[in-house]
Amino acid sequence: xxxxxxxxxxxxxxxxxxxPDRLCLPDGATVDDAxxxxxxxxxxxxxxxxxxxxxxxxxxxxxxGDHRTMILKxxxxxxxxxxxxxx
Amino acid sequence: xxxxxxxxxxxxxxxHDDNKFHTLVRSNRPQWTMTMPSLLPEELVxxxxxxxxxxxTVEGQEKLKNSAALISRAGGMxxxxxLALVMAGVGKVIIAHxxxxxxxxxxxxxxxSERVLGEPRACHFAEYLRSMNRxxxxxxxxxxxxxxxxxxxxxxxxxxxxxxxxxGERLRLNGAAVRAGVPLxxxxxxxxxxxxxxxxxxxxxxxxxxxxxxxxFEEIFPVVGAISASMGSLxxxxxxxxxxxxxxxxxxxxxxxxxxxGVSRQLQLERNPNCxxxxxxxxxxARRCSVPGAEPC
Numbered sequence: 001x002x003x004x005x006x007x008x009x010x011x012x013x014x015x016x017x018x019x020p021d022r023l024c025l026p027d028g029a030t031v032d033d034a035x036x037x038x039x040x041x042x043x044x045x046x047x048x049x050x051x052x053x054x055x056x057x058x059x060x061x062x063x064x065g066d067h068r069t070m071i072l073k074x075x076x077x078x079x080x081x082x083x084x085x086x087x
Numbered sequence: 088x089x090x091x092x093x094x095x096x097x098x099x100x101x102x103h104d105d106n107k108f109h110t111l112v113r114s115n116r117p118q119w120t121m122t123m124p125s126l127l128p129e130e131l132v133x134x135x136x137x138x139x140x141x142x143x144t145v146e147g148q149e150k151l152k153n154s155a156a157l158i159s160r161a162g163g164m165x166x167x168x169x170l171a172l173v174m175a176g177v178g179k180v181i182i183a184h185x186x187x188x189x190x191x192x193x194x195x196x197x198x199x200s201e202r203v204l205g206e207p208r209a210c211h212f213a214e215y216l217r218s219m220n221r222x223x224x225x226x227x228x229x230x231x232x233x234x235x236x237x238x239x240x241x242x243x244x245x246x247x248x249x250x251x252x253x254x255g256e257r258l259r260l261n262g263a264a265v266r267a268g269v270p271l272x273x274x275x276x277x278x279x280x281x282x283x284x285x286x287x288x289x290x291x292x293x294x295x296x297x298x299x300x301x302x303x304f305e306e307i308f309p310v311v312g313a314i315s316a317s318m319g320s321l322x323x324x325x326x327x328x329x330x331x332x333x334x335x336x337x338x339x340x341x342x343x344x345x346x347x348x349g350v351s352r353q354l355q356l357e358r359n360p361n362c363x364x365x366x367x368x369x370x371x372x373a374r375r376c377s378v379p380g381a382e383p384c
Contacts, residue, residue, distance in 0.1 A: 009350065
């Protein structure tokens with residue numbers, strides 16, 4: 001098993017209380033597996049935008065809707081950054 | 088007048104008292120390679136606290152004087168950014184901002200005041216900026232530029248600061264900077280958080296590399312002025328570093344600051360060689376930006 005820390009930032013960070021801080025995933029789990037586990041726990045207004053940026057331990061891997069396939073390592077940090085544009 | 092700081096000595100100021108200006112090569116856009124005008128003794132006094140160890144060199148300060156920056160828009164983030172650039176001595180600052188100042192703007196738009204409520208923003212903001220530094224030229228554009236005007240403006244400057252409230256405008260400014268081959272600093276905010284991106288066109292990821300399609304975003308959004316000023320100031324700091332050659336610009340990284348929870352992260356970005364904006368097929372290599380002294384640290 002591997003532990004992955006989850007960090008959510010960006011638009012509507014206030015509504016992201018239901019995003020877990022940590023995930024426990026089977027060895028060999030991918031970014032996609034982690035994202036499915038996270039989004040599966042959200043519904044309705046708390047749904048995360050498909051344009052949300054995804055980064056693994058500081059490295060940008062794409063968006064929620066279109067990202068690179070990547071196997072996670074124990075201790076990785078998965079960052080979700082919902083786009084903001086306010087000026 | 089004398090320079091009272093430890094950073095610039097009185098002797099140094101006196102040695103520049105001749106104020107012999109060099110001939111400038113005429114160009115629409117200031118060039119880093121042109122012969123630069125010497126700083127006036129009064130300017131050396133004004134900037135005494137930012138010339139020295141760990142800050143700018145005299146040459147860096149001269150580069151600032153010989154530089155131009157476009158800031159669109161000049162509200163919550165762009166206003167503090169413009170103010171910081173003017174006070175730092177960037178030779179020409181162009182601000183673009185349409186509309187009139189309304190009361191809800193005054194929780195963050197530091198260039199406004201109760202006195203000019205209901206008035207057009209750009210001209211009053213520019214007037215305030217001019218009052219802060221007589222050694223700087225400030226130009227006001229009283230509307231948000233369209234595609235063609237954004238490119239034309241970007242070609243007149245050395246750097247573009249995008250502080251616009253919609254992805255449409257931000258992607259337009261991103262495209263204008265890429266077309267003009269000048270660096271872009273993109274600042275954004277929501278609530279108590281903000282993001283900052285520095286783009287060296289053709290070398291590091293642009294805004295469209297990471298957002299191929301403009302995400303939806305509300306034009307009226309919640310925001311606390313303190314985060315606006317923070318993000319605007321950090322955007323200006325990036326610009327000052329790039330223009331002066333001091334420090335390490337954060338090209339290729341997206342900096343996210345969550346002031347609500349006190350958390351910050353930097354994402355390492357990869358440029359998309361197939362990006363419709365800055366991709367290899369879209370931007371001829373000759374037009375790619377190459378900022379002197381802006382290699383990654």
